[in-house]
Amino acid sequence: MSHGRFDNPVVATLTGILDIFRKQDLSDRLSDTDRIDGKTCLITGANSGLGFALAVDLARRGGNIIMACRRQIPEAGEKVKKLSGSENVSMRHLDLSDVESIHNFCNQLEKDSVKIDLLILNAGVANPKATLTSSGLDEIFLVNYMSNFMMLNLMLVNGTLPNLTCKNNRNTNDPIPRVVFISSDSHQGSSYIDYEEFGEFSHYGIKKGMNNYSYYKLVLNTLAVEISRRINTAKTDVSFNVICPGPVNTNIVRSAPWLVRVILRGIFSVFFQSPKKAAKAVVYMGISPDFEGKTGAYLHMFNNKKMDPKVYLEEEGKKLWEHSSRVWKRIDDNANVCGSQFKL
Ligand SMILES: NC(=O)c1ccc[n+]([C@@H]2O[C@H](COP(=O)([O-])OP(=O)(O)OC[C@H]3O[C@@H](n4cnc5c(N)ncnc54)[C@H](OP(=O)(O)O)[C@@H]3O)[C@@H](O)[C@H]2O)c1
Numbered sequence: 001m002s003h004g005r006f007d008n009p010v011v012a013t014l015t016g017i018l019d020i021f022r023k024q025d026l027s028d029r030l031s032d033t034d035r036i037d038g039k040t041c042l043i044t045g046a047n048s049g050l051g052f053a054l055a056v057d058l059a060r061r062g063g064n065i066i067m068a069c070r071r072q073i074p075e076a077g078e079k080v081k082k083l084s085g086s087e088n089v090s091m092r093h094l095d096l097s098d099v100e101s102i103h104n105f106c107n108q109l110e111k112d113s114v115k116i117d118l119l120i121l122n123a124g125v126a127n128p129k130a131t132l133t134s135s136g137l138d139e140i141f142l143v144n145y146m147s148n149f150m151m152l153n154l155m156l157v158n159g160t161l162p163n164l165t166c167k168n169n170r171n172t173n174d175p176i177p178r179v180v181f182i183s184s185d186s187h188q189g190s191s192y193i194d195y196e197e198f199g200e201f202s203h204y205g206i207k208k209g210m211n212n213y214s215y216y217k218l219v220l221n222t223l224a225v226e227i228s229r230r231i232n233t234a235k236t237d238v239s240f241n242v243i244c245p246g247p248v249n250t251n252i253v254r255s256a257p258w259l260v261r262v263i264l265r266g267i268f269s270v271f272f273q274s275p276k277k278a279a280k281a282v283v284y285m286g287i288s289p290d291f292e293g294k295t296g297a298y299l300h301m302f303n304n305k306k307m308d309p310k311v312y313l314e315e316e317g318k319k320l321w322e323h324s325s326r327v328w329k330r331i332d333d334n335a336n337v338c339g340s341q342f343k344l
Contacts, residue, residue: 002194004214005186009253009260010267012186012210016247017271019185024302030284037062041286042116044068044094045123047076049250050182050282053275054120057283059084066114068094068105068123096123096147097133099332106154116161117175118286121148121220122182126252128209128260130202135331138201140209144216146199149223149324150332152179156231156238157338163238165231166338176293178239180286181224185244185300187217188308193320199327206257219320221298221307226317228295239295243285246301247271248278 006012041058045051046067059065059080067077069091077091092108095101109116124144131139137146152161159167161177170177190211204212221242228240249272253264281302285291298307310316328335 001191002197002211002215003191003208004211004216004218005189006210006214009210009256009264012214013247013264013267015186017267019246019301020271020273022301022303024281025304026284026290026299027280027302029288029290029302030280034287035062036118036287038064039117039287040064040066040115041118041120042066042068042114043120043122044096046080046091047072049252050245050248050275050278051120051122052076052080053279054122054282055080055089056083057276057279058118058286059086059089061283061287062086063088063118065089066116067091070095070101096143097139099135099150102147102150103154103332103334106151106158106160109155109160110158114160116155117177119155119161119177119179120182120282120286121151121179123147124182124252126209126213126255128206128256130204130209132201136201137199137327137331140212140216141199144213145219145223146324146327148181148220150328150335152223152227153338154336157336161238163231165233165237170237176236176239178241178286178291179224180282181220181240181242182282183221183224183242183244184214184217185246185305186214187221187311190215190218190308190310192310193219193222193316193323195319195323198323199330218308218311221311222316222320223324225296225307225311226321229314229317230321232295236293236295239291239293241285241291241295241297241299242307243282243299244301245278245282246273248273248275250275 041063047069073091094105155161156166159169162170249268325337
C-alpha cells in the first residue's frame with residue numbers, strides 16, 4: 001500500500017515551520033522590476049491562497065493572466081485587477097474533479113487561440129478521507145495528479161502549450177514555454193507508486209488521507225520528470241520544473257476535522273508565510289532567465305534541491321505514464337494521450 005511521508009498533520013506543520021528559518025540562497029535573484037509584459041500566464045486554482053497571490057504578482061509584472069477556477073468567477077478576477085492595477089486578467093471555469101470540464105476548458109482555449117507562455121499547475125486539495133468523483137476516481141487522485149496528466153496531454157496535442165514535439169506550432173525564436181508544478185517537499189520519503197491501487201477507488205480515513213497528500217506530490221513530481229524526459233529528447237522544447245513554496249498560510253486544510261482545522265489554522269496564521277511572500281519563489285522559477293531552457297529542476301522555496309530519488313527513476317516514470325494512460329482511457333472516451341507522438 002502506498003504511503004506518504006506524514007500521517008500526522010501537526011508533525012507535518014512543524015516540519016514546514018523549520019523551512020522558514022533556512023537561508024534562501026536565490027531570493028535576491030528576483031526583483032520587483034522584472035517584467036513579463038504581454039506573456040500569457042495560466043494558473044489553476046487561482047481564486048484563493050497561493051494561486052491568487054501568483055495571479056496578482058504576475059499581473060503586476062505585465063502578464064496576461066488567465067485564472068482557471070471552479071468558483072468565485074468573476075469576483076476573484078476583479079480583486080486581482082484591483083490589487084494589481086492591471087486589466088489583463090480573465091477567468092475561465094475549470095473543475096479539475098470533472099473530466100468533461102477539463103475537456104471543455106482545453107477545447108475552449110484552443111478555439112480562442114490561446115498560447116501559453118507560463119502554466120502554473122497550482123490547484124490541489126488535502127482531503128481527510130476518500131471522496132468519490134463522477135468519473136469514479138478519488139478526488140485527490142484526480143485533482144492533485146490525474147487532471148494534470150490529462151491537461152498537459154490535451155494542451156500539448158492542441159498546441160495551447162506551443163511545442164515542436166506534438167503539434168509543431170512553436171516558433172523556435174520565441175522563449176520556451178514553461179510549466180511549473182506546485183508541489184511540496186513533504187513528498188520526500190513517500191513510498192514507491194503502488195500500481196495495485198493506482199486509479200482505483202476505495203474508502204479510507206484520515207490517516208491515509210494525510211499520507212495521500214505527500215504521496216500524490218511524489219506522483220506529480222514523477223510526472224514532471226517523465227513528461228520532460230519524453231518531450232525534451234534532444235533540446236528543451238517545453239520546460240517542466242517543480243517547486244515547493246514552503247509553508248503558506250492558506251485554507252488548504254479546509255476539509256480537515258474541525259479541531260485539527262482550528263489548531264492548524266492557529267499555527268498557520270502565526271508561523272507560516274503569507275501567500276504573497278510564498279509566491280515570490282514561484283514567480284522566480286516561472287519568469288527568471290535563470291530557468292530559461294532549464295527543465296527537470298526543483299526549488300524548495302528559493303533553494304535548489306533534489307527531489308526524492310524515486311522521482312528520477314526512468315522505470316518509475318515509464319510505468320507511471322503507462323498506468324496513467326490506461327486509467328484515462330478507462331474513464332474517458334475522449335482520452336487523448338500523446339505518448340505515441342513522443343519519441344520513446
Ligand atoms: N499551504 C501550504 O502550506 C502549501 C505548502 C506546499 C504546497 N502547497 C500547494 O500549493 C497549492 C495551492 O494550495 P494553497 O495552499 O494555496 O491552498 P488553497 O487556498 O486551498 O488553494 C487551492 C486551490 O485549488 C483549487 N481547487 C481545488 N480543487 C479544485 C478543483 N476540483 N478544480 C479547480 N480548482 C480546484 C481551490 O479552489 P476552491 O477555492 O474552489 O476550492 C483553490 O483555489 C497546492 O497544490 C498545495 O498542495 C501548499
